[in-house]
Amino acid sequence: MSVEYDKFIESGRKWFCHVDDDNYVNPRSLLHLLSSFSPSQDVYLGRPSLDHPIEATERV
Secondary structure, eight states: OHHHHHHHHHHTOSOOOOOOTTOOOOHHHHHHHHTTSOTTSOOOOSOOSSSSOOOOSSOO
16 A cells, blocks of 8 residues: 555645445545545544454564
8 A cells, every 4th residue: 555655645636545446436425525624634534444443462
């Protein structure tokens, strides 16, 4: 996903979306929804893939 994000940074676009290959996206509805947010702040849309926080088992 780092290459995907690097390409986004190079593009100068306002929003970065990562969507799994088994999801459907309606671009017009997504753009309408995003228009209510500021692109200068992080926004997470969707559900987390886990039902609990990730816990590190090793300290670095």
